[in-house]
Amino acid sequence: MRSIAVFSVKGGVGKSALAVNLAHAAATISGRRTLLWDLDAQGAATHMLRLAARPDISARKGIADGELIPLVQASDFARLDVLAADKSLRHLERQLTEDDKSKRLKKLIKSFEKDYDRVVLDCPPGLTELAEQVFRAVDLLVVPMLPSPLSMRAFDQLIEHLAKHHKSYAPALLPVFTMVDRRKTLHRDTIAAAPGRPVIPYAAAIEAMASTRLPVLAKAPGSPAARAFSVLWTDVERTLAKRG
Ligand SMILES: Nc1ncnc2c1ncn2[C@@H]1O[C@H](COP(=O)(O)OP(=O)(O)OP(=O)(O)O)[C@@H](O)[C@H]1O
Ligand SMILES: [Mg+2]
DSSP states (O other), rough: OOEEEEEEEESEEEEEEHHHHHHHHHTTTSSSOOEEEETTTTOOHHHHOOOOTTTTOOOHHHHTTTOOGEEEOOSTTTTTEEEEEGGGGGGGGHHHHSOOOOOHHHHHHHHTTTOOSEEEOOOOOOOOOOHHHHHOOOSEEEEEEOHHHHHHHHHHHHHHHHHOOOOOOOEEEEEEEEEEEETTTHHHHHHHTTTTEEEEEEEEOOOOOOOSSOHHHHHHHSOOOOOHHHHHHHHHHHHHHHOO
């Protein structure tokens, strides 16, 4: 089992869109038994896969009790399951801060080992206690960023943070340019300065996911956006394989 977190300090950079499409690609392109874990109380990833939190269940309590498997829901896609987000996750940060178990998340991810091949986490933005636990737990961080110098700077700061505070263990990093508009000089120049870095275009098909509530590879498989996600998924698998 390998775990992948879609993470960024910044909000609104396309994390949830990436998490949904990567999890879908894991299940459909690679045939992996995949769990998408929505850790953001907003529940955007859950919504985009046509699911909702069950009213009788608290995701935060499931995390506290270490009992998450009963909370898993099947998606409309074979091999793709979802741990839905709900509003209780708004209090997750406080709980994790008060709790003295700095590896709680790591332990929970390990508990998925026999049921899943890939676990994809959709994280809320920010360098929070949850983020620190994610850094201790996952194999790979996929970090979406807008093609701008400030986003590049934020990524450098993340590398520094990991080098300083996560010396004994840090996940592999895969930075990804998102919402790329090649008509913009700034976008073209920023991408040219980081050759080989994966690129997800600014695309109506991705923007529409909130209303279609379908991954792009399911709704528009021949589109440039779908191809970009499929190439990115290959990069993810290659990065995981290199890490061993
Ligand atoms: N490549 C893209 N092209 C066009 N629109 C996009 C793209 N990626 C994301 N969007 C749109 O941008 C908005 C933000 O995307 P998303 O919710 O995935 O970001 P996020 O980083 O998860 O945000 P948050 O920090 O609030 O969790 C959404 O309306 C989404 O549909
Ligand atoms: Mg999000």
